[in-house]
Amino acid sequence: MAKSIYFTLGIHNHQPVGNFESVFEDAYKKSYLPFIELLEAHPAIKISMHYSGPLWDYLLKKHEEWIRKLAALVKRSQVEILTGAYYEPILPNIHDHDKIGQIKLLTRTIEKYTGYKAKGMWTAERVWEPQLAKPMAEGGVKYTILDEAHFRYAGLEPSGIFGYYITEEQGLPLYIFPISYQLRHLIPFKEPEKTLEFLASAATEEGNLIAVFADDGEKFGVWPGTYKTSFEEKWLERFFKMLEENSSWIKLITFSEYMEKHPPAGRIYLPTASYFEMLEWALPAPAGKEFQKVLAEVKAAGKWEEYENFLKGGFWRNFLAKYPEANNMQKKALLVSHKVEKMKGVTKHDALKELWQGQCNCGYWHGVFGGIYLNHIRTAVYEHLIAAERIADNETHSEKPFIHAETIDFDLDGKSEILINSDKINLYLGPHQGGYLFELDYKIKPANLCNSLSRREEIYHKKIRELAGMEEKKDEGLVSIHEMVKSKEKGLEKFLNYDWYRRVSLLDHFFHPSVTLESFRDTLYREQGDFVNQLYQYDLKNDESKAELTLSRNGHVWIDESFVPVRVEKKINLTSGEPAFTVEYKIKNLSENTIKLWFSPEFNFSFLSGNDKNSFYICGGLKTPLDSTAALENIKDFAVKDGIRNIDINLGMEIPCSLWMLPLETISQSEAGFERVYQASTLLPNWKFTLGKNKEWQVKIKIFIQ
């Protein structure tokens, strides 16, 4: 009896919320459209396709022909459409009601435009936790597709991946197909014949097994070099032809069709997992280094195949521990979700759409793609979250001006933060971290103006240091994205400075006389105070139209080899209806001696670009780009113009200051190599003054946004 095997192809297409329209359009032209056109020409090629919500939104609006073509392929039973959570959130990152709501939205959208009732779902980044079977089932999902790795971590033998399995949570069932790791590395990176060989090796006389390929559609046309290979050099067409020519034993089938014909291969429970590389990225940097060492040893010893089922990296959710900025977004999304969930009116639908866009996964983590390092992606997250919050707040407060202040553990670090919300702005402050202002939401043109990203060590930074001085090698041929080491710019190693505190605003520095703008930038300066990230006391007074928050710390400044007691008090005032707040600083010498101080509260304001031609600092008549590094003197009024979002931030200092400005820039990897990314513009108004025993110095700063 001849051997045969079922083969299913699953394609996942996605672009993040907030990605540039040109990227969507480019991906459509280079990948999504030619892929569909090739399917039209090859009716025997059965396939399962997933398009994430951002693509549905974009393509329905811009490319009416796309849905026509797709629906036709569905109608002739060539394509099965997969649902998913609409805006592609990491599922454990969001509330259950959002998980279910987002799944149902995509399922409804698919049905509306293609008539197809989707049964299976794509799980974003294959980030799996065992309890997900429940919200998935409650969202109407019958099956999903995860990596071979997930199954191996449960102890499944390698031969077991040619089938599908049943799992359940609290009695709610879900079927799961394992994606072949080997196929994911053959397609489209090796010649089609290699896939043929792989399938031949797995085919059986019974012919009832199934091999599953499922991966990003962007591997066909969008990833560097793949448009040339996939379409110009016709890899994909050759692949389809090969499948057609071997249809006697390679039986193309959709997931659903296979499920109708064959029972599950067994019961399985999958531990928390994702694809192998993701778990590696999720480790904190020190553990990540140790893991790389172990992997290198095991591979060098030829033990990889023997060990791989038991060697496992970290856990996705620890991106929230690794990057406080990811945690900030995620906790903001939880908070906004609570507000939206309580809504009763007709605008709830709009609020949900905004909220769910703000849950799109891409900005919440970092691996080989930029992820959280991409300023514009994080900006989009906050834009949508704050827009959702504004809609919910408008309902709660009947569109009237308001102030609402509360003390809660917003970021779930075990300590309280202070959240002051008004109809115009939100100020989120952390008394336990220097009384910092870690979120500054401008609700009118929704944006978090403190959406910066601090500079941290990444495991791959050592490669940049290693490469420093070496000539950049030209990328030769098509290499797997994991192997690529190249920099988009020379000299990146000079930017590898790391911050010891979170680079947000109202960070109270006392500098040593030796500090320069450059030594500050390179974190080689001497901090003399213990205020930047230490505990502040607080006193919050508020009513429905005003809030006054006083943050204070009796700390120390290191002067002439001794700790001198100094008190810093910052009083923040804001009023409903006004997109402005004031900060009154009082610095008091608590010692017996006269002391000289150099005080500088740090601000980090985030904008989309450091060198946009319509965005700049304005001081006097002078305009300078947002990534300028400069020290100005005798400044009272200062403005920052965001020409992209059309937001102005105006700072008014009661006492003229020296003003340092510099860009906050990170070094990260992306699919195109190492890159420097502008994250925020740092402003350091600073004052030098002398204080006698018990004397106090004070300054008032007004921040006005429009």
Added chain:
Amino acid sequence: MAKSIYFTLGIHNHQPVGNFESVFEDAYKKSYLPFIELLEAHPAIKISMHYSGPLWDYLLKKHEEWIRKLAALVKRSQVEILTGAYYEPILPNIHDHDKIGQIKLLTRTIEKYTGYKAKGMWTAERVWEPQLAKPMAEGGVKYTILDEAHFRYAGLEPSGIFGYYITEEQGLPLYIFPISYQLRHLIPFKEPEKTLEFLASAATEEGNLIAVFADDGEKFGVWPGTYKTSFEEKWLERFFKMLEENSSWIKLITFSEYMEKHPPAGRIYLPTASYFEMLEWALPAPAGKEFQKVLAEVKAAGKWEEYENFLKGGFWRNFLAKYPEANNMQKKALLVSHKVEKMKGVTKHDALKELWQGQCNCGYWHGVFGGIYLNHIRTAVYEHLIAAERIADNETHSEKPFIHAETIDFDLDGKSEILINSDKINLYLGPHQGGYLFELDYKIKPANLCNSLSRREEIYHKKIRELAGMEEKKDEGLVSIHEMVKSKEKGLEKFLNYDWYRRVSLLDHFFHPSVTLESFRDTLYREQGDFVNQLYQYDLKNDESKAELTLSRNGHVWIDESFVPVRVEKKINLTSGEPAFTVEYKIKNLSENTIKLWFSPEFNFSFLSGNDKNSFYICGGLKTPLDSTAALENIKDFAVKDGIRNIDINLGMEIPCSLWMLPLETISQSEAGFERVYQASTLLPNWKFTLGKNKEWQVKIKIFIQ
């Protein structure tokens, strides 16, 4: 500045639901009581204690002095009591409403008897999944205690374990303390000074770190050899004295007190995990063997410390895949929980108590303790689950006789089972598995009479084979329970036979003439039919007082080197109000030839003991023990008397049969060594007959339970 460290001791005391009262009493005398008395004598020894619900139930009933002593220790702030889910279920194994309900019940009980409002909980077997933070928080829990392993799998550096962490699920926070792996292996197995050395190595000048020991209280007095060391040789007293003498730098503290004084060390998300060994046990046997090989290699290469954070076994829930019997119990518990959840009346409280007892973890898995291999523990699980179901059914059906039949995927294997419930018995049948009767609940004296356990390969069986013929070595001194290799009986290797189908009832065999009782027992016999575990068609007719289920399969019997088509039909009838059912077998020759058949439907009835003096088979005037191996001839009426539970099963055969009887016995490990465990009594009524073309043979079997 002198170095110091906080040190907390957590003790978890537990006995399974269904364990013998003598074991409870023995554990109390040898461990729980002397431990408390020692605490009374050492008021400086602060400690956190957890007693599981079965202990609370037993000790409140039998040892009023225990609660008096405990409450006094709580009152003088020496002891902090931990809550937990009352009957110690593996949390992911049960519904969220049961998780929360069980936690609240233990918290209420603790408060009622000690006045203490428990803040922390013991997590059964430290089986953690990230979503548990939510039901725990909803149950009023502030913190729990998990293994160092959990934290390392998240990428925490080894030095990070001397603190506690915050995690959250969907915004609900939970604090978690890591238990030191080293302390768990020092206490009480090494001299107290070793603990001192360990603490000294972790102490710091700041003195703000905490070292956590937490483990089973039974390690002090109940585990083999530990009563002698802990109390007779006064290990525990020496340990306490050592702590008292070093109180200047070893600061004893409870979990709650430490939390009040010190903030969490950080945010963390823990992947699915348990203690290291549990994850090893949870692997399927083939993967388990591979894992052991990898571990041995890594240890031999001196790489253990380098690799251990990344080397991980399986996932607890796969015990449900590994043992269909565990899955059966767990799915039964889910089903009963649904029924109980819907209750409105005053008996709901009783039903919940029964249900929750049936969720006690010990019978659902297997590691170094007997676990699922312990017949009496599984018996208790079903006793309580069926009792809960009866209470719920009584409410639904107003205590009237009823029949309710349904076709649902009860065991969540993707295929439908047939559940016939009456006021007296439940019959659960699986058409896709030979139409087997896999659960037979007698509701009057609540018991599942098909609660058998099939014989399967366990990874440690190879040790028994290796030991075979070797003299049993005398256990020298106190060794860790993981290192013990001893058998409670010689010649166990002869019992290492494995079943190829689940040993329940109505399993339709066709034997080859060469089959003997012994070859059947040793699974060395020749099965001639394809009925035992293959697909049956079914037809279910039922109303409120009667049910008739016809299961049939047109299969084959291998006769004279060819497959002969044969039809087996079994019609099952039962009536409300009657603790009885009939099975009418029809065997039809579908071939053109006359054939000789040897047919035997297998029954496995489970009892608590194979050699109880009041339990026996009764046939004619003859009484034989339930673990008899015998072949009887010409049997029409046959009874099985369970003298422990006082249940009789009567079988009446319409046509006299030959009857084989044999015990079903497994070989498993327990803390005391390898042991043979009686699981069920196998009955094989069998008939030899000749059938001409299209001829049919039939027999009716009546089963009556009282």
